[in-house]
Amino acid sequence: MFTDETLETVGTESSWRKSNQSEHDSRGCQTVPLETAETGAQAVRSSECGTQTEPEEPLTGQYLPDCGDLPDPPGLMDFLQRVEETVVKELVKNARSHAFDGFQVNWEERHDTVSCVHRLHHRDAQDRGLQASCLSWSCTGSVIACGFGRVDDGDWSTERAFVCTWNLERRGMDPGRPDLVIDTASPVMCLAFHPSQPSRIAGGLYSGEVVVWDTSRSQDLILAQTGMSEDAHRDPVYQVHWVPAGRRGEWAVLSGGSGGRVMLWSVGEDGRLALSSGYALLRQQLPHSGTLGKVRGSGCVGVTSLALSPWDPDVFLVGSEGGLLLKCSFSARTPAATATRVTSEGEGVALLAPARFSFSPRCGPVHTLHCSPFHRNLFLSAGTDGLAHLHSLLQPDPLLSLRVCDSYVFAVRWSPTRPLLFAAATAQGTVQIFQLDQRSLRPVAAIDQATGGRPTYCLEFNPQQPGLLASGSADGSVHVWRLSAELTEQEPRETAQLEQLANELAE
Numbered sequence: 374m375f376t377d378e379t380l381e382t383v384g385t386e387s388s389w390r391k392s393n394q395s396e397h398d399s400r401g402c403q404t405v406p407l408e409t410a411e412t413g414a415q416a417v418r419s420s421e422c423g424t425q426t427e428p429e430e431p432l433t434g435q436y437l438p439d440c441g442d443l444p445d446p447p448g449l450m451d452f453l454q455r456v457e458e459t460v461v462k463e464l465v466k467n468a469r470s471h472a473f474d475g476f477q478v479n480w481e482e483r484h485d486t487v488s489c490v491h492r493l494h495h496r497d498a499q500d501r502g503l504q505a506s507c508l509s510w511s512c513t514g515s516v517i518a519c520g521f522g523r524v525d526d527g528d529w530s531t532e533r534a535f536v537c538t539w540n541l542e543r544r545g546m547d548p549g550r551p552d553l554v555i556d557t558a559s560p561v562m563c564l565a566f567h568p569s570q571p572s573r574i575a576g577g578l579y580s581g582e583v584v585v586w587d588t589s590r591s592q593d594l595i596l597a598q599t600g601m602s603e604d605a606h607r608d609p610v611y612q613v614h615w616v617p618a619g620r621r622g623e624w625a626v627l628s629g630g631s632g633g634r635v636m637l638w639s640v641g642e643d644g645r646l647a648l649s650s651g652y653a654l655l656r657q658q659l660p661h662s663g664t665l666g667k668v669r670g671s672g673c674v675g676v677t678s679l680a681l682s683p684w685d686p687d688v689f690l691v692g693s694e695g696g697l698l699l700k701c702s703f704s705a706r707t708p709a710a711t712a713t714r715v716t717s718e719g720e721g722v723a724l725l726a727p728a729r730f731s732f733s734p735r736c737g738p739v740h741t742l743h744c745s746p747f748h749r750n751l752f753l754s755a756g757t758d759g760l761a762h763l764h765s766l767l768q769p770d771p772l773l774s775l776r777v778c779d780s781y782v783f784a785v786r787w788s789p790t791r792p793l794l795f796a797a798a799t800a801q802g803t804v805q806i807f808q809l810d811q812r813s814l815r816p817v818a819a820i821d822q823a824t825g826g827r828p829t830y831c832l833e834f835n836p837q838q839p840g841l842l843a844s845g846s847a848d849g850s851v852h853v854w855r856l857s858a859e860l861t862e863q864e865p866r867e868t869a870q871l872e873q874l875a876n877e878l879a880e
Contacts, residue, residue, distance in 0.1 A: 473865060487820055487860070490841070491853035493519070493548045495537045498849045503534055505845025507831050509564040511571040514837025515542040516552075518574055519851050522560025524783075524830050534560045536576060538588065541853065553588055565613045567624065575626045577610025583628045583638060583646055597646045599638065604648045604722065608632035612679040617686065618649075625649060627681075631694060633673025635701070635727065652701070652727040653709035654691065659699065660731050674699075680742035684749035688766075691728075692739025698754060700766060701727035732769050735762075741784045747792035748871055755782035761797050761807070765879055772878035775814050777805050783830045790839045790861050792871040798829040804844050806860060810870055818860060824848045 503521040510517055518538045537551035546552075559580040567573035572589040573596065582605065587596040599605040608631040618625040618639060626638045626646065633654050638646035654674040678692035691699045709724040737757030745751040750766045759778050762771040780800035788794035793809040794817075804820040822829055827847040835841035840861045842854045 471866075486857060487818060488855050489852055490855050491539075491541060491548055491851075493517070493537075493539050493551075493851040493853070494849055495519075495521070495535060495551055495554065496549060497554075498535055498537070501532075503560075503849055504830060504847045505849055505851050506560065506562060507564045508833045508843050508845050508851065509566045509574065510833055510835050510837075510843070511566045512568055512836065513571050514835045514841075516540050516566075516571060517843055517851070517853070518564050518566065519845055520557075520561030520564045520576060521849065522562060522579060524828075524847070531559060531580070533558060536561055536564065536574070536586070538574075555586055555594055557584075558582070562609055562611055563613050565615055565626075568615050569624075575613045575615060577606075577613045577628055577630070579609045581606035581608055581610060581630060581632075583610055583613065583626060583636075585626065585640055585646065595644070597640045597644055599646045604636075604651075606630040606632055606634065606636065608675070611677050614679060614681055616681065627679065627689070629676035629679045629691065631675035631677065633675055634724070635676060635679070635689075635691065637703075648722050650703070651722050651724045652705065653724040654693070654699070654728060655710050655726065658707070658710055658726040659697070659728050677738050678740060678742045678754075680744050680752060682744050682749070683746055684744075689727075690742050690744070690752060692742050692754060692756070694738045696735035696737055696739060696756070698732040698734065698739055698742075698764075699728045700730035700732070702729050703727070705729070730766075730769075732764060733771065740782065743786050743795075745787050745792070745871075746789060747787075747868055748875060751871075751875055753785045753787065753795060755785045755797060757781050759799075761785055761795070763809070763878075765875065768879060772875065773809070775807055777807075777816075778803070781828070783828065784832050786832055786834055788839065788861070789834050789836060790863055792863070792867045793874075794860065796832055796834070796842060798832045798844055800828040802826045802829055802846065804829060804832060804842070804854075809874060820844075820854060822846050822852060824850065 498521045504524055505519050506522040506524050507520040508517065516538055518536060520536050521534045523532070534557045536555040536557060538553045539546060539548070540552050543552065557578060559578045559582070561576055562579055563577040565575045567575070572587055574586045574588065576584050576586070578584065582599055584598040585596045586594045588594060606628065610628050610630045612629045614627045615624045616627050616637070626640070627635065628638065629635045635652040635654070636648060637650040639649045641647045654676065656672055656674060659674070674697055675694035676691055677694050680690040682688040682690070687703050689701050689703065691701055693699070705725045705727040707726045709726050735754070735756050735758060739754055739756045741755050743753050752764050752766070753761055754764060755761045755777065759776065759780055759782060761775045761777050761782060763773040764771050777797045778799040778801050782797050782799055784798040786796050788796070795807055797805045797807070799805060802822045802824045804822065805816040806818040806820070808817045822844065824846045825848070829844050829846050832842060832844040835843070840856050842856055843851060844854070845851050
């Protein structure tokens with residue numbers, strides 16, 4: 374039914390490749406050729422013009438100083454010969470005059486007002502109600518330090534306080550943020566920058582400690598301190614000063630407190646202040662003056678203020694709580710009547726009686742003393758009677774008494790540039806500036822601290838920039854004032870006027 378059959382193979386060749394290749398064609402495209410042309414332009418006409426002033430005609434009939442060919446004006450020679458003798462006589466008189474000795478011309482613009490340039494404060498101190506109790510300028514005049522405490526607190530206080538510093542020349546200085554804040558164990562009563570090392574500050578605390586800080590340190594700023602040892606003060610330290618030590622270039626710290634002792638400390642390398650000399654002010658050993666009368670009692674005289682004489686390194690002045698004012702000597706050799714020895718590093722130090730002269734006593738505590746930098750015998754004192762007293766070291770009674778205010782006077786400072794000028798800080802919150810040659814005895818300037826009548830406790834002139842005066846108030850603020858030229862520039866013969874005033878009042 375079905376059988377196999379083999380058929381022949383049939384094939385055909387593909388023609389699509391050839392057909393497609395034959396249909397390909399090439400095409401081309403090109404833009405229209407660009408046409409270019411060149412043209413030129415030039416001004417057809419040109420012209421030049423010029424101008425010149427007319428030649429000046431020679432001047433005639435006028436006197437020309439640089440022309441020697443012209444004759445002198447008529448009558449000139451007669452006039453010069455007539456006044457020659459009078460002019461020469463006046464020139465000789467001016468050459469012999471001393472009216473302008475010491476006068477220096479200042480071409481800077483004068484300011485007639487006192488302006489506030491900084492109002493410094495520490496927020497933590499103000500929040501705790503602490504007062505600006507003391508101020509001190511660095512020896513460079515760029516940094517000011519303020520100690521905070523409670524001046525009106527008569528009870529024993531263990532409240533912690535601060536020492537703050539501001540660099541007024543630092544760019545971006547923040548008045549409300551001190552550059553450095555040092556915590557203290559008790560309120561700060563006094564401060565004193567080192568005379569030649571701007572990083573060292575000596576301070577006295579309410580607890581009786583004397584501390585020296587070194588602000589150049591990065592960790593522990595306390596360089597040396599007295600601590601609560603047997604030879605330290607046991608009562609508040611109201612004044613500290615740097616005094617030259619025995620060896621050249623070294624300085625010691627002088628401190629005075631209400632316990633009746635004045636101590637001289639040397640800064641040791643072991644972190645302690647070593648007692649080198651001690652003085653005790655006992656009533657029975659005080660010298661008598663014609664106005665002092667007989668001193669009763671045998672107790673100590675509490676020290677409230679100290680002042681060093683810039684003229685005699687052996688002399689220092691002491692003001693007391695009871696109003697006594699004493700001239701003392703570092704070279705005293707008379708032993709104190711009681712408590713004659715205190716220990717310091719295992720060695721006994723004999724206490725001496727330094728008082729050499731007594732001035733007329735005041736009716737209340739002597740808050741402040743300051744020696745004149747222009748006269749070796751003059752100094753100022755002030756206290757609770759509202760008066761600023763001008764004293765001479767040569768007589769017991771004051772030479773002059775000026776009414777500063779109706780309340781307390783907490784600080785007086787001589788101007789560093791004006792021999793007749795001084796400033797006073799009052800309990801009424803003002804700073805009064807007086808000039809001693811004013812016969813009206815009224816202040817030449819009054820600076821209102823704008824503290825709501827709260828007291829001003831301290832003030833200091835800048836030693837390098839005498840136009841700056843700083844004052845500290847009970848509200849915890851520090852004002853830096855720029856004084857006018859009339860209050861800083863010394864007038865002709867002002868030193869001679871101070872000498873004449875002192876001699877007239879002393880007679």
